[in-house]
Amino acid sequence: AAALGALLLVPAHVLWRRGTYGEWLPNTYYAKHVAPWPDMGVRYLACFVLEYGYWLVLLLAAVWAVWAWRPAWRALLAGESVGRVAAASALVAHAGYYVLRVGGDHFEYRVLSQWVPLLALASAWLVFELGRSWWARLALVGALAWASLPLPWTHYQLTRGLLDRDRTVGLRVQVAPAVGLTLGPAAGWFDALQTQLIEHSVGLRHQEHRVFGEEQRRFFSMRRPVDPQDAGLPVMAWKTIGVPSWVLPNVAFIDLLGLNDYVVARNPVPPDANRQMAHDRFAPQGYADCFKPNAAVAAGTGLPFLHPREGVLTAEDVVRCERTWAEKQGVRAP
Secondary structure, eight states, X not given: OHHHHGGGHHHHHHHHHHHHHSOSSOHHHHHHOSSOXXXXXXXXXXXXXXXXXXXXXXXXXXXXXXXXHHHHHHHHHTTSSHHHHHHHHHHHHHHHHHHHHHOSOSBTTGGGTTHHHHHHHHHHHHHHHHOOSHHHHHHHHXXXXXXXXXXXXXXXXXXXXOXXXXXXXXXXXXXXXXXXXXXXXXXXXXXXXXXXXXXXTOSBOHHHHHHHHHHHHHHSOOOOOOOOTTSBSOEEEESSOHHHHHHSTTSEEEETTSTTOHHHHTOOOOTTOOOOTTOXXXXXTTTGGGGOOOEXXXXXXOOEEEOOOSSXXXXXXXXXXXXXXXXXXXXXXX
């Protein structure tokens, strides 16, 4: 009971969010989720399985299941494995629901990262369960290394020298020519899946985000608060607000992609729009202007400053802007 008590933090947080913001789900859900996207989610999961050789882990698990199904079922029916099955089922249900409904994630394999240490432990367990001698176990370890190492390390080798934004936007490289016949057709399948995913901003590679983050840090190079003077709340409208919001700690940021803005996160998406993960919704034309954005950063120096503003922006003005534009866009007012 004491251990399970920590889980009460989750419903407590959900209830707090409902009471504070009037929503059961975080604002990022509404900003990123437009409609179920199972076809993209299947590709996202398949790419993860291919790149890190988890297809071989699944194959070894299937072999073990066939070989040990009688004692495993007896243990389950006797109640000895209920906890293990419940834990595994929770993980599978979470990943399956997220992948099939949301379609994956904008950042490489972030939403599947919790599986990596668990699959490593499962791989080690399978090696000892299926390998009846040290030679057999070494052979299984070698097979797992053969399946899991060539694709990610080849991709890393081909992209680690790409250090400018122009060459890393929508970063895609072909690993099949470099891998050759090492993995048979797997490398070609991986390249095809990567192309399909990245065309829709799904699973963008680490190197692209690394270069973009470094570019942001160079532009917003000076961390210091701005003096609000007598113009009320300092405001900046920007995309990708992670770095700038840290650099300017007392500036209110309107994320033009909606991650932290109620109205933008619910702005309708045209039905014929080309889906782009986490980049489907945009601020309505003129919405940001309602908040009189006046904060900026000087190019080259990174020094923050404020533009002159007509009048004073107050908390009441912020509420009025949000409610007025919510009604214009046909969404429930915050």
